[in-house]
Amino acid sequence: MSLQSKTALVTGSTSGIGLAIARALAQHGANVVINGFGKPDAIEKERAGIEAEFHVRAQYSAADMTKPEEIAAMVAEAEREFGAVDILVNNAGIQYVSAIEEFPVEKWDQIIAINLSSAFHTMRAAIPGMKQRGWGRIINTASAHSLVASPYKSAYVAAKHGIAGLTKTAALELATHKITVNCISPGYVWTPLVEAQIPDTMKARGLTKEQVIDDVLLKAQPTKEFVTVEQVAAIAVFLCSEAASQITGINMPVDGGWTAQ
Ligand code: NAD
Numbered sequence: 525m526s527l528q529s530k531t532a533l534v535t536g537s538t539s540g541i542g543l544a545i546a547r548a549l550a551q552h553g554a555n556v557v558i559n560g561f562g563k564p565d566a567i568e569k570e571r572a573g574i575e576a577e578f579h580v581r582a583q584y585s586a587a588d589m590t591k592p593e594e595i596a597a598m599v600a601e602a603e604r605e606f607g608a609v610d611i612l613v614n615n616a617g618i619q620y621v622s623a624i625e626e627f628p629v630e631k632w633d634q635i636i637a638i639n640l641s642s643a644f645h646t647m648r649a650a651i652p653g654m655k656q657r658g659w660g661r662i663i664n665t666a667s668a669h670s671l672v673a674s675p676y677k678s679a680y681v682a683a684k685h686g687i688a689g690l691t692k693t694a695a696l697e698l699a700t701h702k703i704t705v706n707c708i709s710p711g712y713v714w715t716p717l718v719e720a721q722i723p724d725t726m727k728a729r730g731l732t733k734e735q736v737i738d739d740v741l742l743k744a745q746p747t748k749e750f751v752t753v754e755q756v757a758a759i760a761v762f763l764c765s766e767a768a769s770q771i772t773g774i775n776m777p778v779d780g781g782w783t784a785q
Contacts, residue, residue, distance in 0.1 A: 525765045526765060527658040528553035531606040532764075533599065533650070535589055536616025540715030541665055543570065545613055545752035545760045548576040551576040552761055554611060557602045559585045573739060581606070589642035594662045599649035608657060611764055614643035614687070615665040621676045621724040632679045639683035640690070647694060650704070653765040659701035661764045664691050665756070668711045668744070676728050684709075688775050695703045695773030704772040708759050711779030712741045717726055747780035 528736060530779040537546040539562030546556045558571060565720035567584055574582040587598035599634060602609050617639045643664055654660030666711040669677060688707055712718055720742070720774055725736045742748050762768055763776075777783050 525761070526553045526768075527611070527761075529766060530554045530610040531557070531602065531608050532611035532613065533557040533585075533602050533609045534540075534559065534561045534613040534615055534686070535646065536638075536665075537565050537613075538570065540717060541710065541713060541753050541756050542613070542615040544757040545665075547574060547578075547665075547753070548757035548761050549611060549613075549764065550574045550580045550582065553578075553580060554763075554764075555581040555583075555606050557583045557585055557598070557606075557609075559587055559589075559598065560616060566767060590637040592641075592645045594647040595642060596649045596668075599646060601649050602774070604652055608653055610654070610657070610659060611663070612650045612654075612659045613645055613663045613760060614646055616642055617665065617667075617680075617683075617717065619677065619721050621721050621728055623676055623728065624678050627678060635679035636683050637685075637721060639680065640686040643687055643690060645692075651694075651698065654703050655698075655701050658699070658702050661758050662691075662698075662703065662705040663763055664705075664707040666691070666707035666709045666775060668709055668777060668782045670707065670709050670775060671777065673686070673784045674744070676725070676750075678750070691775065692773045698774060704763065704769065706763050706771060706773065707775045708763075709755055709775055709777045709779065709783070710751050711745050711777070711782040712750050712754050713753055713756060715753065718750075744782045744785075745780040746782070746785070749780060751778055751780060
């Protein structure tokens, strides 16, 4: 399968799942726009590495997914530079773990903005071009938490259930335009996002690090293994293929059986 002549924009792709998706799409020939925070040197190394390894063009956008005007400018810049955004992957996301009554209001707002509203803003900006060209793939990184809940993750679970609904709505609106819209819902994937929530979960539940990994994280996952970023990226590549052109509006779990329970 070749994605040559396609351009993919992947939000939150300076690390973890987003970086793996951007690399996998580039491996199949797509030019990529990567986005997210991090040390400038490390980001430049990733960007240049993608170009050198996969012989595609890679650009970096520093747009902040809490800022609608920066999101619109990122999509416009990608369209100017590459002529199109054919594949849009809404992947940027953060987590915060706390009881609702202690949940900081600014954290709630930030999670809803990054994990949910940013996808509305990117789609709003990218859909007109996709419609014009008569082809598009929109993939949203949701989560097992778009299907089931866990305590102390109110904003995250609300945002992820929201993105599952937004995915279905967009799929229906775009069904006759050869634009598919789907979400991928990973279980626990070992990335900086998961590592970073361990101390707060230890505090919220009064557990050791090992107990959080075994009794909280992998407890939910019947396979007792973390999902890998490459496994999630492989699903994203498949959803971009012609074989997947009749798959739209789905929420695809990659969760070691978590949501089968
Ligand atoms: P990560 O922390 O490795 O990556 C998150 C990315 O988002 C980074 O590139 C970061 O710079 C970027 N980001 C954060 N705030 C941003 C902002 N305001 N503007 C632009 N970019 C921003 O985490 P990850 O685990 O790779 O998570 C990626 C996605 O996968 C998230 O949506 C997350 O909810 C989802 N997810 C992760 C897991 C998991 O177990 N790791 C499970 C299910 C879903």
